[in-house]
Amino acid sequence: MTNDAEHSWHLATMVVVLAEHSDRPIDVGHTVQLVLLHDLVEIYAGDTPLYDSAAGGDQQERESAAADELFGLLPxxxxxxxxxxxxxxxxxxxxxxxxxxxxxxxxxLLLNWMARGGTWRTPGVTADDVRARKAVIGEASASLWQAGQRLIDEGEARGWSRRAEPH
Incomplete structure (x- = not known):
């Protein structure tokens, strides 16, 4: 896992390196601003783990209040x-x-892959949960989502994430 500063640096660098994989043309500088400001608010509000449904219940309200407070400090x-x-x-x-x-x-997703599952091993999280939480990648880049799905599938095959239990 990484700390907030490393995560922000990774995102900014990924935008620069992977921009060509966007399904639509993007302004790279503008996109870098978006990832950096997004993380400032999360840091200020307290980050919510992706697979923690209970903590995510008030995430939008906490982050909106944090954005009001944080950006209110500026001119x-x-x-x-x-x-x-x-x-x-x-x-x-x-x-x-x-x-x-x-x-x-x-x-x-890349960090979890390199950590042989990482947070994919959180109790109750299945490979289907990972796919559902990461599907937003496909809204911007079909090729990156295809690569991400291959990593999730391989992680599941290697036992780094659990298969969904049949109902």
């Missing part, structure tokens, strides 16, 4: 601009925001 014009960038990321309404979100989900 009004700068605060409004930063808040608009954060809102854009959260709403994924632009190609840049969709790709930024995809990078935010791809980076930990």
């Amino acid at each position: 009004a014009d700068q605060g409004r601009r930063m808040r608009a960038l954060w809102d854009e990321f959260e709403e994924r309404r632009t190609p840049e925001a969709a790709f930024a979100k995809a990078m935010d989900r791809l980076q930990p």
Whole structure:
């Protein structure tokens, strides 16, 4: 696993390196701003583990309040601009925001793969849960999602994540 600074650096670097895999043209500089501001708010609000459904219940409210407080510390014009960038990321309404979100989900997928499962081994998490949480990658890049699915499938085959139990 990485700390918040490493995660942010990874995301910014991934945007620069992987931008050519976006299904739609993106402004790389704008996308880098989105990933960096997104993480500032998460750090301020307290990050919510992806596979912790209970903690995720109030995540949107906590992060929105943190964004208000954090960006409220800035001069009004700068605060409004930063808040608009954060809102854009959260709403994924632009190609840049969709790709930024995809990078935010791809980076930990790669780390979990390298850690032979990592958080995929969290009690109750199945390979299907991983696929569902990571599917947002496909909204921005079919090729990166295809690669991600191969990693998830191989992790499942190697026993790094559990298969879903039949109902």
